[in-house]
Amino acid sequence: MREDALLNRRVATVLGWSALASLAVLAVLGLWVAPPDAVQRDAQRLMYLHVPAAWLAYLAFGVTALGSALYLWRRTRSPVWDRIAGASAEIGVVFTALTLVLGSLWGRPVWGIWWAWDARLVTTAVLFFLYVGYLALRRIPGPGRATRCAIAALIAFVDVPIVHFSVDWWRTLHQEGTVFNEELKAQIHGTMAFTLFWGVLAFTLAYVYLLDRRYRLEALEEGRDERELEQAIAERVASGDGDGSGGAGSLVDSGRTPVRQP
Amino acid sequence: MTDAGYVITGWVLTAVVLAGYWASIARRTRRARRSVPPAQSPVRPGESPRP
Numbered sequence: 259m260r261e262d263a264l265l266n267r268r269v270a271t272v273l274g275w276s277a278l279a280s281l282a283v284l285a286v287l288g289l290w291v292a293p294p295d296a297v298q299r300d301a302q303r304l305m306y307l308h309v310p311a312a313w314l315a316y317l318a319f320g321v322t323a324l325g326s327a328l329y330l331w332r333r334t335r336s337p338v339w340d341r342i343a344g345a346s347a348e349i350g351v352v353f354t355a356l357t358l359v360l361g362s363l364w365g366r367p368v369w370g371i372w373w374a375w376d377a378r379l380v381t382t383a384v385l386f387f388l389y390v391g392y393l394a395l396r397r398i399p400g401p402g403r404a405t406r407c408a409i410a411a412l413i414a415f416v417d418v419p420i421v422h423f424s425v426d427w428w429r430t431l432h433q434e435g436t437v438f439n440e441e442l443k444a445q446i447h448g449t450m451a452f453t454l455f456w457g458v459l460a461f462t463l464a465y466v467y468l469l470d471r472r473y474r475l476e477a478l479e480e481g482r483d484e485r486e487l488e489q490a491i492a493e494r495v496a497s498g499d500g501d502g503s504g505g506a507g508s509l510v511d512s513g514r515t516p517v518r519q520p
Numbered sequence: 521m522t523d524a525g526y527v528i529t530g531w532v533l534t535a536v537v538l539a540g541y542w543a544s545i546a547r548r549t550r551r552a553r554r555s556v557p558p559a560q561s562p563v564r565p566g567e568s569p570r571p
Contacts (some may be wrong), residue, residue, distance in 0.1 A: 478552035
C-alpha cells in the first residue's frame, strides 16, 4: 500500500465528482420525488439525511477500530493504519455531530422537543464526546502516541453497538428500527426505501473521498512534524548546548515515531 | 416554524457542514504543503482536494 495516499489521483477525482453528483440526486429525490409520510408529512424528509449520517458515523468508527486493531497487531503494524484510524475518526465525529443536529431538527416537529434524555440520544452524544477525546489524544505528542490512541479507539468503539441496540435494550422515545423487520423485509414505500438507500450510497461515496483527502493531509502533517523535530535537534546541537543527548531529550517529541514496517 | 422550515434547515445545514469540512481539509492541506520542500512532498504540486 502507498504511504502518502489511499487512492490513485484520478480515481479520487472521479470519486469526488461522483459523490457530489450523488448528493445532488439525493436532494432531488428526498425533497421532491419521495412522497410525504402519512403521519409525519414533510418532516420525515429529514430521514434521508439523518439515517445515512448515522450509518456513516458507524462506518467511520468501525474503520477507525479496524485500523487501530491492525496497528496494534505486530504482524500488520504500520503507520498507514494509524493514519487511516485518525482520518476516519475525524470524519466520524463530523457525521455524528450532523446526526445529532439533524435528529434534533426532526424531533422538534415530530416529538415537540429538541432533546430528550433518551437512551439513543444520550449514547450517541457519548459517542461524539468519546471520539472528540480520541482526536484530542492524537494531538498529544510523545513516544507511543499511536499505540495509546489505538487502544483508546478500540475502547471508544464499544459504544457503537450500545448506540445501535439502545432502542431494543431500553424503552426509548426514539423509534426502533422501522425500515427492516426481523426477516429483513423492507417496510416502507418503495420510493422512500430507494431514496434512503441512495442517501446511504451517496454518503458512503463522500466518506471514501473525504477519507482519502484526510489521509493525504495526515501524511503531510507527519512529514512536517518529523522535519521540525529534526530541525530543532540540529539547531540545539549547533548552538553548542551539549552533545545532543541531553538537548534532544528536552525537546518536544513529535510523537510520530518511526514504526517498523511489516 | 413549519415542517418545511425544519426540513430546509436540515438540508442546508448538511450542505454547509459537508462543504465546510471539505474546505477545512483543503485549507489545512495547502498549509501543510507550503511547509514541505517540493522534493519531500508526498502530494504532487498543484494537486488540490477538489472533487
